[in-house]
Amino acid sequence: MARFSATGAATAGFGVIGxxxxxxxxxxxxxxxxxxxxxxxxxxxxxxxxxxxVKTMPDPATSPSSAADSAMMARMMQLxxxxxxxxxxxxxxGTLVKAVVAGAVFRAVLQPDQKxxxxxxxxxxxxxxxLVTLVQGVLFMMAYFAVLIVGFILGLIIxxxxxxxxxxxxLVAGLLIALVVLAAIGVLIxxxxxxxMAGPMSFAEGxxxxxxxxxxxxxxxxxxxxxxxxxxxxLMALELVVYAVLGVAAFGSWAGIKxxxxxxxxxxxxxxxxxFWKIAAVGTVVLSFLAAFAMALVYAPWAKAYQELAAxxxxxx
Numbered sequence: 051m052a053r054f055s056a057t058g059a060a061t062a063g064f065g066v067i068g069x070x071x072x073x074x075x076x077x078x079x080x081x082x083x084x085x086x087x088x089x090x091x092x093x094x095x096x097x098x099x100x101x102x103x104v105k106t107m108p109d110p111a112t113s114p115s116s117a118a119d120s121a122m123m124a125r126m127m128q129l130x131x132x133x134x135x136x137x138x139x140x141x142x143x144g145t146l147v148k149a150v151v152a153g154a155v156f157r158a159v160l161q162p163d164q165k166x167x168x169x170x171x172x173x174x175x176x177x178x179x180x181l182v183t184l185v186q187g188v189l190f191m192m193a194y195f196a197v198l199i200v201g202f203i204l205g206l207i208i209x210x211x212x213x214x215x216x217x218x219x220x221l222v223a224g225l226l227i228a229l230v231v232l233a234a235i236g237v238l239i240x241x242x243x244x245x246x247m248a249g250p251m252s253f254a255e256g257x258x259x260x261x262x263x264x265x266x267x268x269x270x271x272x273x274x275x276x277x278x279x280x281x282x283x284x285l286m287a288l289e290l291v292v293y294a295v296l297g298v299a300a301f302g303s304w305a306g307i308k309x310x311x312x313x314x315x316x317x318x319x320x321x322x323x324x325x326f327w328k329i330a331a332v333g334t335v336v337l338s339f340l341a342a343f344a345m346a347l348v349y350a351p352w353a354k355a356y357q358e359l360a361a362x363x364x365x366x367x
Contacts, residue, residue: 052363052364054354056276056277059277059351059354059358060278060281060284062159062350062353063346063351065350066155066159066346067343067347069162073158073165077342078341078342080147080342081341081342082335082338082339084143084147085144086334086338087334148345149176149183150171150172150176151170151342152349153169153175153253154171155350155353156254156353160250160353160356160357174256175256176253178253178257178259179253181252182252182260183249185260186245193238197234197235197237201231205230208227212224239275244267245264245267246352247263249349250357251266266359268364270359270364273355277355281348284347285348288347292340
């Protein structure tokens with residue numbers, strides 16, 4: 051029977067980082083230049099509008115002015131229209147950049163000899179990977195809302211039937227509703243795991259592969275779940291470390307930031323932006339490189355699991 055090491059797959063990202071640290075840094079640079087940097091710059095240009103709207107919001111305690119409210123709504127609608135453009139750029143750019151960087155992670159695991167350009171490419175494999183990722187997202191949302199609707203209807207029926215039996219019936223109904231919720235979550239997770247190899251398969255085979263993953267992962271749900279849980283625990287532990295480091299840094303500079311904020315009271319939005327642009331720039335760079343390391347840790351396990359399953363004959367009758 052085909053099988054893979056859940057522990058080895060969950061920690062595959064550390065192997066990628068250890069073997070190709072410069073490549074991971076290159077991925078962070080790509081994320082910075084093509085996605086996070088432009089997004090922050092665009093939002094930075096909209097920040098004065100947002101700050102100005104917040105500062106000029108009418109006091110709820112005073113009598114409202116219809117003219118002021120109309121002007122406020124017009125400015126908020128204008129800002130919302132600008133933010134829609136930001137969201138569109140973020141969605142399109144994010145999908146493309148994620149496909150390219152995720153493809154680089156997959157290549158580092160599945161084709162480790164393809165080291166040129168830090169494993170980065172933009173070809174057929176990346177396009178199929180991006181498409182299958184989008185389709186997976188749409189299917190997940192459809193399944194999520196279907197589970198919500200069905201779960202709500204079943205829960206309502208159980209509650210109404212249980213209420214007819216008094217307090218004991220309500221207690222039983224509550225327990226049954228909890229079981230229905232847990233079962234629905236379990237079914238959703240099971241479906242996600244069964245389709246989880248679609249990305250690595252599409253990348254490795256250079257074609258759109260989605261429901262082929264269902265056959266490929268037959269009998270592997272338990273190991274895939276164990277791998278996902280272990281990966282989640284690793285990411286949570288690393289996240290706590292990052293938060294601790296950032297917390298210490300923020301605490302050490304708190305006095306300076308507080309003094310800066312106090313000195314900016316009553317100043318126009320441009321003054322605030324000028325004062326904080328260095329902090330924003332450093333944060334943007336740090337966020338981009340942290341995202342690259344996180345993507346290596348998140349995507350490598352699925353590629354490793356696919357590699358070992360394919361080598362052991364998964365999906366073959």
